[in-house]
Amino acid sequence: MRRVTFPHMGESYRTFKMLLNDLGNEVILPPRPSRKTLNLGVQHTPEFACFPLKILMGTYLETIEMGANMIVTSGGVGPCRAGLYAELHKKILHDLGYNIEMIVFEPPRLYPFNFIRNVYKLNPARLSIKAIIECIKRAWRKLQALDNLEKATHIIRPRETHFGATTKTYKKVLEWVDEAYTTNQIVEAEKAALDDLSKVPQNPERIVLKVGIVGEIYVLLEPASNLEIEETLGNLGVEVERSMFLTGWTRDNTWKETVEGMTVKEAAEPYLPELVGGHGRDSIGNTILYAKRNFDGVIQMAPFTCIPEIVARTILTSVSKEYNIPVLTFFLDEQTGKAGMVTRLEAFVDLMKRKKLLLASSS
Known part of the structure; x- marks a missing residue:
């Protein structure tokens, strides 16, 4: 059975989880990177490799232990070795004995057929093109909501009167957006979350x-x-x-x-x-x-x-x-x-x- 995972990048995993589930995949959520994650990555990557490559390597190894057999990630263009990360990760994992499939999304603006081909691979539910577009639109709206909440915390936190109140509220309201499914639910959850964040006591006089x-x-x-x-x-x-x-x-x-x-x-x-x-x-x-x-x-x-x-x-x-x-x-x-x-x-x-x-x- 296909079990799909992807890199952990902030709160965006909530969006990718929903989208991949909609397309008919069983999702293995990547854990938040920890010292264990980093140690695993350092152990199996070149010493001179850059930091993200090591963290992602550790994340993939952790999710493979959890049952993942397919990794979805992004590529890159231009003179930066990040565009080669996916191939290097795949080679290392194969050398370690893991028969893992890697789906690499290149920038759709430059490689539209790569995008279409990969979406087809990640659509075991065999949704229609129209249905896939609707799923992507909802995922996009949830990603926007998550970014908007994070931006709000950047403004509120330095003005809060009670230390830690913003972070505590933020963790709570993130779950509201996470549980929202339809576009209307996502919009309502974002509005309620922003409203709750605005109620965090603030000192407007603070420099x-x-x-x-x-x-x-x-x-x-x-x-x-x-x-x-x-x-x-x-x-x-x-x-x-x-x-x-x-x-x-x-x-x-x-x-x-x-x-x-x-x-x-x-x-x-x-x-x-x-x-x-x-x-x-x-x-x-x-x-x-x-x-x-x-x-x-x-x-x-x-x-x-x-x-x-x-x-x-x-x-x-x-x-x-x-x-x-x-x-x-x-x-x-x-x-x-x-x-x-x-x-x-x-x-x-x-x-x-x-x-x-x-x-x-x-x-």
Whole structure:
């Protein structure tokens, strides 16, 4: 019997679970990455491999132990080795003796027949094209709702009057969206969830810093890989705006690039006119846009050895000076500890607060 799994990336698993079930698959939910996950990945991947590859390897091994025999994942284009992850994972798993089938979705905007062929493979229920489109639309609406809830927590958490209230409420309302099935139910669940989040007691007088987060997609979207940096910043009184959400990334790679995406490229053009792979150029462009919007700082999140983000980091030094915006970079791997990250974040927040007070006193 077919048992399908996929990478764990934030709360998006709730959407993929619903869609794959609708198409007639038995879904093996990937567990939230843990130390066990990472240890498994490190054990079976090259030492120089980047962080997401190791986490995904561990996730696949855990889900195979749970009975999965098919993995659904994404590919990639351009000069970035992430596009080869699926093939490398498949080879490692086969060498370990696992007869696993790998379904790799390439960007539909560039490879439409790959998308159609893979959807057909994942449709054992033999739904009609019309029914498949309806399933995808509902899944898309649920993904939008999940992203909107997460964005709301970024605004509310730094203003909450009771420590942890936002996170507690967020975990509760996520289940409402998870249980919603029809489009109307999803819309109603999102509205009720946002309303409940808005009731978290807040201090409107509090001075809140605004920080943009840029970097590689996986370490941005999976809290376990970035050591819950957004929650930590919120608890330090910082409103976070992340440069990438799964809905935006999917839209840019499925239909056409958004106006926002083009604006990011235009912003980065004077510093990096060529695609270097991954999200390196986006990291530069988004940093410039955050500076133009008077953000207090920017944090770059990148896997250790990620060449596109290393290129971006060297350029961000100049961007930081020219636009007078502090930039803090974290290169993440299995050695990264949360205590050390929190210490650096506290110092960065103090620096931004001091700068903000100096600007306020001089004006």
